[in-house]
Amino acid sequence: MxxxxxxxxxxxxxxxxxxxxxxxxxxxxxxxxxxxxxxDATMTDVGNRLASPxxxxxxxxxxxxxxxxxRLLLGFRLTVGYSLIALAAAVIIGVxxxxxxxxxxxxxxxxxxxxxxxxxxxxxTVIAIVLSGLLGPGIxxxxxxxxxxxxxxxxxxxxxxxxxxxxxxxVTIARINxxxxxxxxxxxxxxxxxxxxxxxxxxxxxKIILLISSLSYIGLGAQPxxxxxxxxxxxxxxxxxxxxxMMVYPGLAIVAVVLAAxxxxxxxxxxFDVKKEVQP
Amino acid sequence: MxxxxxxxxxxxxxxxxxxxxxxxxxxxxxxxxxxxxxSGCGKSTLAxxxxxxxxxxxxxxxxxxxxxxxxxxxxxxxxxxxxxxxxQNPTASLNPKLKIKDSLIDPYLQFKDDLQLKHFHFxxxxxxxxxxxxxxxxxxxxxxxxxxxxxxxxxxxxTIARAISIEPxxxxxxxxxxxxxxLSQGAILELLGSLQQTLGMSYLFISHDLAAVYQLxxxxxxxxxxxxxxxxxxxxxxxxxxxxxxxxxxxxx
Numbered sequence: 001m002x003x004x005x006x007x008x009x010x011x012x013x014x015x016x017x018x019x020x021x022x023x024x025x026x027x028x029x030x031x032x033x034x035x036x037x038x039x040d041a042t043m044t045d046v047g048n049r050l051a052s053p054x055x056x057x058x059x060x061x062x063x064x065x066x067x068x069x070x071r072l073l074l075g076f077r078l079t080v081g082y083s084l085i086a087l088a089a090a091v092i093i094g095v096x097x098x099x100x101x102x103x104x105x106x107x108x109x110x111x112x113x114x115x116x117x118x119x120x121x122x123x124x125t126v127i128a129i130v131l132s133g134l135l136g137p138g139i140x141x142x143x144x145x146x147x148x149x150x151x152x153x154x155x156x157x158x159x160x161x162x163x164x165x166x167x168x169x170x171v172t173i174a175r176i177n178x179x180x181x182x183x184x185x186x187x188x189x190x191x192x193x194x195x196x197x198x199x200x201x202x203x204x205x206x207k208i209i210l211l212i213s214s215l216s217y218i219g220l221g222a223q224p225x226x227x228x229x230x231x232x233x234x235x236x237x238x239x240x241x242x243x244x245x246m247m248v249y250p251g252l253a254i255v256a257v258v259l260a261a262x263x264x265x266x267x268x269x270x271x272f273d274v275k276k277e278v279q280p
Numbered sequence: 281m282x283x284x285x286x287x288x289x290x291x292x293x294x295x296x297x298x299x300x301x302x303x304x305x306x307x308x309x310x311x312x313x314x315x316x317x318x319s320g321c322g323k324s325t326l327a328x329x330x331x332x333x334x335x336x337x338x339x340x341x342x343x344x345x346x347x348x349x350x351x352x353x354x355x356x357x358x359x360x361x362x363x364x365x366x367x368q369n370p371t372a373s374l375n376p377k378l379k380i381k382d383s384l385i386d387p388y389l390q391f392k393d394d395l396q397l398k399h400f401h402f403x404x405x406x407x408x409x410x411x412x413x414x415x416x417x418x419x420x421x422x423x424x425x426x427x428x429x430x431x432x433x434x435x436x437x438x439t440i441a442r443a444i445s446i447e448p449x450x451x452x453x454x455x456x457x458x459x460x461x462x463l464s465q466g467a468i469l470e471l472l473g474s475l476q477q478t479l480g481m482s483y484l485f486i487s488h489d490l491a492a493v494y495q496l497x498x499x500x501x502x503x504x505x506x507x508x509x510x511x512x513x514x515x516x517x518x519x520x521x522x523x524x525x526x527x528x529x530x531x532x533x
Contacts, residue, residue, distance in 0.1 A: 169372040170383070173442075176331045177390050178360045187386075191377035 017267035020260035031076040050243050062246055063239055071227035072249055078228050082143060083208040087201055089147040094154025095197065099185060102162030119152045128211055132220045142221040146211055150204060157200060161192050195272035203265035206258040213254050229254050281309040283449050283482045289339035291325055299325045301506040307450060312476065312483040314493030316529065317503035323486045327454045331365055361391045364443035368455040370435035374427040380438055381409045381423040387446045397447050399479055412441040416471060433464030444475055453485045457492055469495050490533045502526050
């Protein structure tokens with residue numbers, strides 16, 4: 001490959017992740033600032049239902065006369081916010097478990113691995129549906145179910161990293177020098193873990209948004225009138241033929257954010273040079 | 281003055297077969313003892329027992345007139361502070377995610393409370409790291425590099441700098457030149473020799489390369505199948521009383 005072609009490829013690659021970041025930042029900025037103040041996302045105006053776009057309602061109104069743009073932007077806050085909460089909880093639970101299993105070994109490790117195998121035997125969506133079905137519909141239960149499904153991935157990844165690294169000579173030398181287990185973890189192992197966790201988290205971010213949206217769509221997650229994107233899709237089903245744009249907006253929003261999150265995840269994976277096998 | 285004594289050390293991984301069988305050695309202050317033998321003869325196992333990585337089955341290691349098996353926390357700390365190591369594979373010996381300066385400073389950070397360095401005088405950690413790099417003849421700029429940016433020989437110099445950083449009494453060199461090219465091997469051996477003259481520590485130099493051992497060491501010990509067959513001063517290498525296996529090794533080189 002010539003130098004020119006190579007640099008062109010680099011620029012192209014760089015641009016896609018940059019666009020993703022900019023898209024996410026711009027969406028977040030809009031969602032968290034001015035436009036929200038204009039309308040109340042749950043205020044109905046039945047006299048003005050299913051209206052076409054006007055200056056007052058740039059994306060029109062839905063079947064109850066609520067402003068679609070306001071709901072869409074509030075939906076960004078909810079969907080992205082819930083996804084981040086679930087992600088953070090999964091990481092906070094999964095990483096210490098993985099470290100413990102990897103370093104302690106023995107029965108702790110075996111017990112942990114059997115639990116992990118149990119969760120991994122079923123697709124995420126199925127477990128999430130069963131759990132939130134059992135616990136009852138609602139966003140809190142849905143998040144609980146997602147965390148329960150997702151922490152295993154982090155624990156397993158951290159465990160496998162720890163198991164590989166502790167066999168290497170630099171850890172042996174640190175031990176010969178009498179460094180405590182905690183210091184070895186913090187100084188020598190954490191740098192290996194952080195990159196992987198960051199990559200896995202950014203790839204999971206999109207998956208969790210999809211999970212929240214799809215479970216809300218089938219009525220197990222956010223309940224009306226919450227302007228969650230999946231729930232909005234569900235609500236607009238009866239109006240699909242006359243007003244298809246009601247489905248298009250939240251659908252596009254989901255696609256855009258998930259796509260941006262995945263591109264970002266891929267970029268981070270390349271950047272941190274994580275081996276493919278780490279990805280479950 | 282004796283730095284370390286090993287008495288009747290035994291270690292076995294599989295029942296019925298001893299990896300190290302009843303080996304006794306002493307290392308004097310400031311001397312290099314070479315330990316030669318083919319792969320799997322137990323020389324590395326001996327080193328790992330010495331470093332406390334493996335538990336020995338029987339025998340004792342005596343440092344400062346105290347067996348380390350019964351050492352208290354403080355004695356053990358003192359032992360660790362004074363027995364450093366350089367392993368065969370420099371790439372595996374450095375954490376790939378840490379800058380050279382962070383890897384170098386590890387032993388110092390661990391033992392800085394009870395260190396009284398004679399050779400190194402420094403005003404800051406940065407100054408210390410640069411002095412260390414200078415001592416092993418590496419450019420100062422490498423401090424902020426990552427291991428993958430260095431060559432094998434450079435990395436091995438870094439691990440040597442790390443080992444000497446706290447001026448230990450003994451450095452266990454477990455085949456430090458085995459994974460390097462011939463030119464780097466010679467340079468590393470020369471460096472080790474000159475460091476010993478400046479800092480006055482002892483070496484236990486483990487190698488399957490009799491020529492390298494001959495170059496660096498004053499005394500040479502030969503191991504086979506876990507047993508110590510022969511031990512002699514370098515000058516006596518061609519003496520008629522040498523063990524047949526030693527003569528065989530000499531013939532190969």
